[in-house]
Amino acid sequence: MGFTTVCAGLAVADFDAALAWYERLLGRPPDARPMDGLAEWRFAGTGPIQVVEDAGRAGGSLITLELDDVREHVAGLEGRGFRDVAIDDTSSDTVLFTTLADPDGNAITLVEPRAAAEATSALLGLRTAIYPAPDLERSKTWFSGLLDFAPYFDEPFYVGFDVGGYELALHPGYDPADGVRTYWGVADADAALAALHAAGADEHEAVQDVGGGIRVASVREPGGAILGVIENPHFAARNAASPGPGR
Numbered sequence: 001m002g003f004t005t006v007c008a009g010l011a012v013a014d015f016d017a018a019l020a021w022y023e024r025l026l027g028r029p030p031d032a033r034p035m036d037g038l039a040e041w042r043f044a045g046t047g048p049i050q051v052v053e054d055a056g057r058a059g060g061s062l063i064t065l066e067l068d069d070v071r072e073h074v075a076g077l078e079g080r081g082f083r084d085v086a087i088d089d090t091s092s093d094t095v096l097f098t099t100l101a102d103p104d105g106n107a108i109t110l111v112e113p114r115a116a117a118e119a120t121s122a123l124l125g126l127r128t129a130i131y132p133a134p135d136l137e138r139s140k141t142w143f144s145g146l147l148d149f150a151p152y153f154d155e156p157f158y159v160g161f162d163v164g165g166y167e168l169a170l171h172p173g174y175d176p177a178d179g180v181r182t183y184w185g186v187a188d189a190d191a192a193l194a195a196l197h198a199a200g201a202d203e204h205e206a207v208q209d210v211g212g213g214i215r216v217a218s219v220r221e222p223g224g225a226i227l228g229v230i231e232n233p234h235f236a237a238r239n240a241a242s243p244g245p246g247r
Contacts, residue, residue, distance in 0.1 A: 009050045094113065124184070147163065179225060189229055
């Protein structure tokens with residue numbers, strides 16, 4: 001008879017305190033409580049984690065959990081009361097990781113393979129084009145006539161048109177000498193900005209949360225143009241309402 005699964009055991013002294021800590025770490029209560037002093041979390045395609053009350057062995061365990069996106073999980077941890085969780089992206093050529101200690105000192109390392117992490121920095125497609133508009137009213141009138149509809153967002157500091165799900169915007173504070181600013185969609189603005197820096201671009205604007213879970217950043221590429229990235233969980237391209245120019 002062959003073995004069918006492997007369980008990772010974590011010995012703890014104060015079971016109730018450990019149970020609360022692991023619920024925050026994993027983002028959910030245990031899947032099973034097989035007996036007193038034992039809690040079990042299950043994961044698809046792999047064996048479970050078991051937290052077991054065993055004061056004599058407490059603090060000597062270590063496990064590694066692989067994630068699709070360690071940055072996203074760490075961001076969630078901060079919302080669940082974990083503080084100063086730092087991701088190490090320099091010590092390993094193969095993974096990004098962070099290690100946390102539970103209340104008894106057991107070590108839990110969260111890792112993400114670099115191949116997955118690097119994929120989050122890839123450009124997903126054009127999202128926004130922002131035109132400098134020193135005379136905002138004149139530009140707004142011109143683009144409204146060109147597109148044959150009014151902007152969906154119209155404020156003295158920014159005007160935005162929804163063109164088939166993409167943003168065509170006008171900004172009165174941008175310098176026409178810089179040309180049109182393009183913002184390319186990315187899955188992770190932080191990872192994308194780091195990749196642009198690594199490729200030799202100079203930072204223009206650091207990552208900013210502009211509301212609604214949308215995050216943007218920009219660099220100057222080697223030719224001097226401003227290249228922007230935008231992490232927008234709400235983006236959905238669609239067909240334009242009318243044939244319009246260029247269709």
